[in-house]
Amino acid sequence: MMINHHLKFLLFSLIFKTGFSAEISVFVLTGDSVELDIQTKLPEFEELTWIYNKLESIVKYYSKFNIVNSYPAYNNRAILNETTFSLILENMQKKDSGLYTARINGQIINDIVTYRISVLDAVKAPVLTVNSVMFSSNSCTVNFTCRTQDLVINSNYQNNTCSQEEVTSQENNTLILSCSEELIMCNYSNPVSWKKDETKIKQLCVNKENEETKAKPTLLWLYVLIAAIVMLILVGIGIVIHRHTRKTGTRVVSETVYAQVEGQEMKTTNCDAHTYDVPERLQTPTQEEMEVNNPTTTYCTVGQHKKPTNPIEPMDHTIYSSVCKQPPNKQTVI
Known part of the structure; x- marks a missing residue:
């Protein structure tokens, strides 16, 4: 049979x-x-x-x-x-x-x-973990760990190779770490079963090289962005300071002078057969009045023309006024 x-x-x-x-x-x-x-x-x-x-x-x-x-x-x-x-x-x-x-x-x-x-029992698959990748112009260095439930190997891949290592447990389970130019291999076995985990080493190094190449222009743009933000902040501060200065700065308020006609008697001269009203000058306001009435308006009093004594003689109805202004040192500051 x-x-x-x-x-x-x-x-x-x-x-x-x-x-x-x-x-x-x-x-x-x-x-x-x-x-x-x-x-x-x-x-x-x-x-x-x-x-x-x-x-x-x-x-x-x-x-x-x-x-x-x-x-x-x-x-x-x-x-x-x-x-x-x-x-x-x-x-x-x-x-x-x-x-x-x-x-x-x-x-x-x-x-x-x-x-x-x-x-x-059959062994469980090992776990191959890449801890770090360091890339330079001539070499790629990878630090990695090969781990099972009871065994651990930690090693480095450099210059296209790594040292092969092997450890065995009391249960006849064996963990073997090896490398080639293409792969990092982690093999775990016992007399009746075998499992593995592996990583493509070249892909790791190529990805790291690409990351570093992309990181350089990215870092440059980051510096440019930071500089632009700083400039915007400075411009904003300048605008705020300018507006604040305009609101709280010194302003000179012009004084308006008006003429006001009063019922003052006319002073007659015989110079040119015309009669002129000579206005009386307004007294200069005191400092207290200037501080209370701000801005200050100054008025001048103009004398009113009196009726002529001789009704036959023609009369010039033109009124002239003399405007009084405050001296320049009396201007009000706001």
Whole structure:
């Protein structure tokens, strides 16, 4: 009967000689099946039994009756090949780890072969983290960390290479860090599984170079923007100061002088047969009046023309006024 399809995973074996028997180490992925071979030509025997941890029988073959007896704990999980007498164990779990021995009974009792099986879970993928990238005209330096649940490697990539490093845990899990011109690779494995994480190193360096190239004009525009903002602030301050100065600055208010005609008697002269009114000059206002009435308006009194004594003589009705102004030093300052 062909049984190779029952074997899902048999990674490798390590053989240790102990007396006349051999102990073979086998690692199995959780949930997979494994086939345990006899590894040698058997002598005549009456019974052949596969035993777990040298105490618990899994299956027994009776050569005289050509009968196979399976024990309840392994029903539907253990299959014996009646031709080669190899044992297939299905759906292996971590509790199934231990020693599996093929023993024959007859004229003599002999352990033909012993397997030490380790059932392991698959490893989880490692995490490769880029911590920093430093780019110069001639080289690119990358600092990175390769991490798993129980193992860590920290290293640097420089000048297109990095030193390969390897660490191993007590559970036979191995973390390996390596580099090429193209990649940084982080590999994590155990005897039954393997996972990796990697980063394209050239892409990191190219992106960093582009960032630095773009950063230079961006920084220049930033300086220009800051200078423009400062100029606007200064112009705004200047406008505010100018307006404030205009509102609170010194202004000279012009004085308006008016002439007012009063009922003063006319003074007559015989110079040119015309009569002129000579106005009386308004007295200069005191300082107190100037401070109270601001701005100050000064009026001059003009004498009114008196009727002529001789009604026959023609009369010139023209009125002349003399306007009085304050001296320049009496102007009011607001």
